[in-house]
């Protein structure tokens with residue numbers, strides 16, 4: 001009876017899907033995969049996989065670019081067999097999206113296998129995500145960000161924090177359950193505000209000591225418990241560069257995989273031009289400086305990588321195109337260019 005019900009339900013879903021837009025169809029399909037382990041198991045057997053090794057994504061280099069190859073389920077089963085792994089391992093994967101044709105994408109960490117063996121079998125390498133970020137295109141970068149964040153969350157939430165008992169993931173990996181007391185754990189994200197501060201004619205960019213040489217970005221900071229976004233913007237700008245925000249407005253948001261899983265909430269802010277003297281908090285930042293429109297426009301034209309000048313200093317360069325910091329900077333340039341002289 002249950003099987004008949006499932007078959008009827010799938011047929012109805014299929015017909016329903018054909019009547020709706022690609023986007024709606026994809027979202028409904030992903031929702032079903034998260035809710036229905038049976039359907040998700042089927043999808044795992046016909047979907048494609050992004051591979052990781054201890055959270056390093058598997059990448060192939062084509063020229064100066066990195067690509068994240070999608071491995072078919074049949075190819076993955078062949079590899080698992082070759083390395084004497086049970087094909088059940090597919091079920092350790094997490095769902096990260098689907099194509100317009102509703103072919104599911106999963107991510108799987110093969111950390112229990114010998115890294116070099118897989119690399120030579122698949123002709124590529126497991127690369128630290130942040131190192132590859134500047135060479136990936138936006139679609140690959142956002143899928144890998146989501147995949148790494150989800151895999152990391154599962155790896156660090158194997159036990160219930162109340163009972164200490166093992167938790168079990170659903171097939172899609174959208175939650176974990178402690179079957180002793182029924183507690184459901186959902187993947188977590190930390191809200192982070194990222195703010196591009198302007199004094200009317202210049203914008204403020206900063207760098208942490210851990211950034212690659214010459215790279216500057218907008219100010220960023222985690223929201224504290226109990227804060228509104230507006231309060232976080234005001235506090236972070238005061239804390240990090242000693243300035244008082246005059247006005248602010250929201251621009252856009254983006255998932256970011258570092259240090260764990262963050263929701264970057266991007267804002268523009270202004271400070272009073274008469275009160276724009278920067279006092280850098282050296283515990284948080286290595287440097288913070290006002291940059292003119294010309295300097296920023298020139299930096300946007302540069303390749304996103306360290307470039308040493310003749311005087312030994314590094315030229316200003318900015319986060320990659322698809323990073324929300326880059327988008328804030330582009331928006332500021334556009335606003336400045338539209339301002340009356």
Ligand SMILES: NC(=O)C1=CN([C@@H]2O[C@H](COP(=O)(O)OP(=O)(O)OC[C@H]3O[C@@H](n4cnc5c(N)ncnc54)[C@H](O)[C@@H]3O)[C@@H](O)[C@H]2O)C=CC1
Nearest residue numbers: 190192217218220221222256258259264319323324325326
């Ligand atoms: N997507 C983008 O364009 C950019 C993203 N970022 C990201 O923004 C994030 C936050 O920026 P930061 O200046 O480091 O933040 P921050 O200014 O709040 O300082 C980091 C410190 O905040 C504390 N903290 C509070 N809550 C935390 C939590 N949930 N997780 C980790 N640490 C927490 C820790 O003591 C940590 O050392 C970073 O992960 C960075 O990767 C930063 C710049 C550009």
Ligand SMILES: [Mg+2]
Nearest residue numbers: 219220221284
């Ligand atoms: Mg900060």
